Amino acid sequence: MKNITVRKYNSSDYQQWNTFISNAKNATFLFHRDFMEYHKDRFEDYSLLFFDDKNQVKAVFPANKSGEVVFSHQGLTYGGLVFSKKNKAEETEQMVQLLLDYLTADSVKKIIVKLLPSLYNQLATNDFDYFIYQKGGVLFRRDMNLAINLKCELQISKSKLKHFRRVSETGLTIVQESDFSNFWNLVLIPRLNEKHQASPVHTLAEIHYLTSKFPNNIRQYSVYEEDEIIAGITVFESDYVVKSQYGATTKRGETTRALDFLFIHLIEKYKNEGKSFFDMGIVNENEGKIYNKGLISQKEELGCTVYNQDFYTILL
Numbered sequence: 058m059k060n061i062t063v064r065k066y067n068s069s070d071y072q073q074w075n076t077f078i079s080n081a082k083n084a085t086f087l088f089h090r091d092f093m094e095y096h097k098d099r100f101e102d103y104s105l106l107f108f109d110d111k112n113q114v115k116a117v118f119p120a121n122k123s124g125e126v127v128f129s130h131q132g133l134t135y136g137g138l139v140f141s142k143k144n145k146a147e148e149t150e151q152m153v154q155l156l157l158d159y160l161t162a163d164s165v166k167k168i169i170v171k172l173l174p175s176l177y178n179q180l181a182t183n184d185f186d187y188f189i190y191q192k193g194g195v196l197f198r199r200d201m202n203l204a205i206n207l208k209c210e211l212q213i214s215k216s217k218l219k220h221f222r223r224v225s226e227t228g229l230t231i232v233q234e235s236d237f238s239n240f241w242n243l244v245l246i247p248r249l250n251e252k253h254q255a256s257p258v259h260t261l262a263e264i265h266y267l268t269s270k271f272p273n274n275i276r277q278y279s280v281y282e283e284d285e286i287i288a289g290i291t292v293f294e295s296d297y298v299v300k301s302q303y304g305a306t307t308k309r310g311e312t313t314r315a316l317d318f319l320f321i322h323l324i325e326k327y328k329n330e331g332k333s334f335f336d337m338g339i340v341n342e343n344e345g346k347i348y349n350k351g352l353i354s355q356k357e358e359l360g361c362t363v364y365n366q367d368f369y370t371i372l373l
Contacts, residue, residue: 120136150188160373195369211325237265237277289319345368
């Protein structure tokens with residue numbers, strides 16, 4: 058067994074952490090410290106670093122702590138151990154055990170891990186899933202995450218394509234914008250409030266801040282009818298995956314099917330640019346116990362299939 062050690066992240070590790078993330082086999086820009094810390098006032102950071110005997114980073118664990126429970130990570134869409142490309146299964150087992158021993162010694166009672174959906178991995182990391190299970194992990198939640206494999210022939214329904222061609226002739230304009238204000242204030246916030254009595258996870262100020270930090274990863278595409286915004290999609294771009302983080306349309310946009318028009322445009326755009334997947338997010342409610350049948354049908358008609366996201370808990 059290799060001599061691997063673990064300790065908590067501190068601010069002096071900022072550069073070393075981010076350099077590791079940029080070369081890891083299962084990481085996205087969400088694990089960059091600038092992204093993790095935009096809401097640091099809401100979460101007690103409990104991130105960990107694993108080192109080999111040459112003091113080189115072997116893995117990192119983005120996490121936060123609440124009471125006697127450690128999460129990976131409540132402020133992120135996904136989490137788990139993030140590994141180097143050269144990591145071996147035996148080392149994964151050792152680091153999972155080190156993680157559990159470290160948490161136990163720190164009086165943590167439970168750990169909750171929400172795994173990175175497999176479509177984001179450059180290289181498979183199912184050894185981590187296995188060792189979490191082997192060491193007592195219980196699968197307590199499974200969400201259906203819908204995504205399009207852009208390396209395969211697109212499977213967009215004939216009716217969606219028919220409406221796309223018709224809408225393409227109506228003079229709607231697709232604009233990539235650096236200012237998210239129109240979409241947030243005129244489309245996203247009012248529609249979320251009207252339909253779900255909810256608000257976006259990110260405030261307008263937060264999305265502008267994150268875009269200033271990650272201008273190549275966060276983009277806003279909007280549909281205008283003359284000078285009126287009627288739909289929009291905010292995307293998070295990773296090396297291989299594009300995720301539609303937010304998508305919404307006005308009532309006027311619904312009548313012209315502007316959101317489908319924009320989705321199909323972006324699906325074709327990113328396929329032509331060589332991305333591997335277009336992630337359209339989960340369709341589950343009530344912590345995975347039920348799913349929205351209408352929503353999954355809409356996404357399947359755009360060519361999506363299911364890639365599960367699993368959640369494990371371990372009592373310590």
